[in-house]
Amino acid sequence: MARTALPGRLTWQLARVVELVDETARSKSIVLELPDWPGHSAGQHVDVRLTAEDGYQAQRSYSIASSPEDEHLVLTVERLEDGEVSPYLVDELRTGDEVELRGPIGGYFAWEASLGGPLLLIAGGSGIVPFRSMLRHWAAGERDTMARLVYSSRAIGEVIYREELMRLATEDGVELHITLTREWPDDWQGHRGRVGRTLLEEVAWPPAAHPLIYACGPSGFVEAVAEALVAAGHEPGRIRTERFGPTGT
Amino acid sequence: MSPISRGFTGRRRPVADPGRVPPGQYVTDDFPVLSAGPTPHTPLDEWSFTINGAVEGPVSWRWEEFIALPAETITVDIHCVTKWSKLDTSWRGVSVDTLLADVETEADYLTASSDGGYTTNLALEDATDGRAWVAYEYGGEPLHPEHGGPARLLVPHLYFWKSAKWVRGLTLTPDDEPGFWETYGYHNRGDPWLEQRYQGD
Numbered sequence: 001m002a003r004t005a006l007p008g009r010l011t012w013q014l015a016r017v018v019e020l021v022d023e024t025a026r027s028k029s030i031v032l033e034l035p036d037w038p039g040h041s042a043g044q045h046v047d048v049r050l051t052a053e054d055g056y057q058a059q060r061s062y063s064i065a066s067s068p069e070d071e072h073l074v075l076t077v078e079r080l081e082d083g084e085v086s087p088y089l090v091d092e093l094r095t096g097d098e099v100e101l102r103g104p105i106g107g108y109f110a111w112e113a114s115l116g117g118p119l120l121l122i123a124g125g126s127g128i129v130p131f132r133s134m135l136r137h138w139a140a141g142e143r144d145t146m147a148r149l150v151y152s153s154r155a156i157g158e159v160i161y162r163e164e165l166m167r168l169a170t171e172d173g174v175e176l177h178i179t180l181t182r183e184w185p186d187d188w189q190g191h192r193g194r195v196g197r198t199l200l201e202e203v204a205w206p207p208a209a210h211p212l213i214y215a216c217g218p219s220g221f222v223e224a225v226a227e228a229l230v231a232a233g234h235e236p237g238r239i240r241t242e243r244f245g246p247t248g249t
Numbered sequence: 250m251s252p253i254s255r256g257f258t259g260r261r262r263p264v265a266d267p268g269r270v271p272p273g274q275y276v277t278d279d280f281p282v283l284s285a286g287p288t289p290h291t292p293l294d295e296w297s298f299t300i301n302g303a304v305e306g307p308v309s310w311r312w313e314e315f316i317a318l319p320a321e322t323i324t325v326d327i328h329c330v331t332k333w334s335k336l337d338t339s340w341r342g343v344s345v346d347t348l349l350a351d352v353e354t355e356a357d358y359l360t361a362s363s364d365g366g367y368t369t370n371l372a373l374e375d376a377t378d379g380r381a382w383v384a385y386e387y388g389g390e391p392l393h394p395e396h397g398g399p400a401r402l403l404v405p406h407l408y409f410w411k412s413a414k415w416v417r418g419l420t421l422t423p424d425d426e427p428g429f430w431e432t433y434g435y436h437n438r439g440d441p442w443l444e445q446r447y448q449g450d
Contacts (some may be wrong), residue, residue, distance in 0.1 A: 001411040005418070009449025012433075045448075049273075057251065058259055059273045059332055084260040092256045103446065106252055107433040108285050133257065219282045223395060226287035236287045236365060243282055 001155030010102045012049065017097045018072065023160045027078040027126060028090045032099070034073055042067055042137035042216070043110035043130045043242075046075065046103030050085055060085040063129040063216075063242075064104065067136035076160060078126040109242040111137070111215065117212050118205055122195060122225050124152045124217025127237060128160050130242065133217065135165075139172040148175040148211075150203055152195045152221065154182040177203045195221070197228045207233035212240075220242040263297070269326055270443035274334040281333055282395045285429070289415050290394055298348075298383065298400070302360075302420035305353035312399070316385065318343045322383060325405035327412070328441040336430035340403055342384030345376045356421035360428060361402050364415040369409060369428035370437070371404065373421070380406055383416060408439035409447070 019031035049059045071074060090236075093099070097179060106110035111119065111134045119138065121131045128151055138147045149168075153159045159178060178189035179199060205211040211248040215225045215245035222243045229239055264276050293312040301307035310318070322341050328334045360370050375381070384403040385392050392398030397414030404411045410430050431437050436445035444450060 010447045012251070049251065050257045050259070051251040052257050052259050053253050056259050056261065057273070058257075058275065061331055082260075088254070088257050094255075097255055098252060099254065102447075105434065108429075219395075222290060223282070229286050236289070239287050241284060241286055243284070245281070 010105070012100050012102045014098045015073065015101050017093060017095050017099065020095060022095065023076060024078075026090070026158070027076055027160055029074050029076045030089060030093065030099075032073045032075070032101075034101075038071055038104070039068055039108060040064055040073075040104035041110035041112055042133040044104035044106045044133075045072075045130070046101045046105060047073070048085065049087070049100040049102075050088060051100070058084050062103065063133070065129050067130045067140060069134050069137065069140045076126070076129045076132070078160075084127050109216070109240050110134075111212075111214065113138075113141050113145070113213060118209060119145055119146065119147040120150070120204055120211040120213045121148070122150045122152075122213065122215040123215075124195070124221035124225075125154070125158070126160065126213075127215075127217030127221070127242070127244075130163070131214070133160055133175055134214070135168050135172075139168060139174070143146075143173065144176065147173075148177070148203070148205070150177045150179070150195060150199075152179050152181055152217070155180060156183075156185055156188070175211075184228060195225050195228070200225075200228055200232060204229070204234075208237070210238060211233070212238055214240050214242075216242040218245045250312045254405065256428055264385065269336060270334055270446045271328055273446075274328055274332055277333045277335055279333075280338075280396065281331070282331065283329065283331060283410075284395075284414065285367065286365050288394050290362050291415070291417075293399060293447060296399055297417070300348060300352055300421070301418065302422055303354055303356040304421055308352060315343065315344035315383075315400070319347055321382065323384070323403065323405075324402075327372075327405050327409050330408040330410055330435065330439065330446050334441075338405075339388055340341060340382065340384040341386035341389075342382040342400070342403060344379060345381040345383070345419070348383065349377065352440065354421045355357060356423050358422045358425045360422060360426055361416050362412040362418050363413045364417055367413055367415070367429050369402075369411050369413045370426055371407075372425070372438070375377075375404065375411075375438070376419075380404065406440070408436075408441050410435065411439055 015032040021029040168174040
């Protein structure tokens with residue numbers, strides 16, 4: 001596991017909401033203006049803190065969706081029905097509101113050109129968010145490594161960044177594979193079913209190509225994908241994972 | 250002072266004893282999994298646990314030897330830096346005091362190393378005196394690989410990234426050497442009651 005140090009102290013700051021973008025019925029992108037953003041690496045996250053009138057506070061982590069080159073910091077948040085912070089961010093937050101946040105946090109689940117590739121990104125559901133940052137960063141650079149995205153979603157209506165991903169594929173050369181696991185349109189040309197050994201053999205580079213692999217999504221999704229990759233012969237040290245949500249075990 | 254988030258009330262779950270929940274944490278009944286890479290699956294007949302570094306002579310146990318060591322059952326609250334806390338978790342394992350009983354050292358720190366390359370650092374005083382274990386059972390069952398099995402470090406008074414999964418050894422060191430997440434900007438000690446999440450907290 002290679003490492004790079006990330007010095008400095010993370011102080012809370014107030015970010016102002018300048019725009020809200022509906023991504024899907026359950027997710028929104030929050031475009032933020034910060035007085036003093038130190039910059040970030042593609043793939044990092046932030047902590048968001050909310051405060052109720054009686055002083056009660058709740059904190060959660062959210063992946064950064066914007067690339068280091070972007071003017072504004074963008075978070076994309078999916079509403080968890082039994083959640084505490086995400087329903088507020090998706091349903092209640094308005095343009096002009098302020099939210100407290102600090103970051104950037106993390107640094108292992110991050111990509112920059114010096115890490116090379118070929119870059120294989122595997123997303124389940126809202127696990128796509130840090131990959132938007134990575135792919136925008138990749139597209140803004142020299143593109144001297146290939147980039148491929150495998151994105152698993154329950155249905156076409158739940159695909160976040162659909163138009164932007166199509167643009168990244170057609171204009172920037174990202175190799176895009178979307179698989180739908182629960183329902184698909186009659187004329188669906190993409191993949192169907194979960195990301196497992198069979199689909200990976202079809203769409204992933206072979207282990208001999210030494211891809212640098214990132215997998216992000218619900219815990220069970222990431223566990224299954226990482227197991228399938230290792231079983232197929234990919235080097236565990238080239239597989240970086242980020243998980244969220246319950247496991248049931 | 251944090252400004253009020255307009256319209257935020259929170260969905261507070263009643264907690265029997267709020268005094269057990271550190272600042273910024275929420276209680277979950279679930280047991281989330283976090284890891285930087287794939288889950289290793291080291292067969293027990295290839296597993297060993299080693300104490301080395303600044304010691305008179307390294308010691309090592311094979312799996313059968315390790316589980317034959319005097320074990321303890323521990324019920325503790327655990328706190329993850331990603332904000333969840335889980336109360337009354339029950340573990341069985343060997344205390345680090347037992348592992349260090351016959352080890353001669355002048356070291357003040359240690360680095361725990363795991364299958365998969367993960368490391369984390371601890372002051373020896375955070376790992377001894379009944380404050381740390383190498384646990385191989387959770388809830389009366391063998392520890393599940395996703396949760397760090399066959400064996401993980403258990404240091405419940407610090408954020409849970411210090412409780413290295415898939416732990417295979419402790420290297421005693423005279424100086425404090427930051428581990429994996431500690432190098433990526435996480436706090437060097439990680440006391441949840443002081444909310445030491447990140448560098449400088």
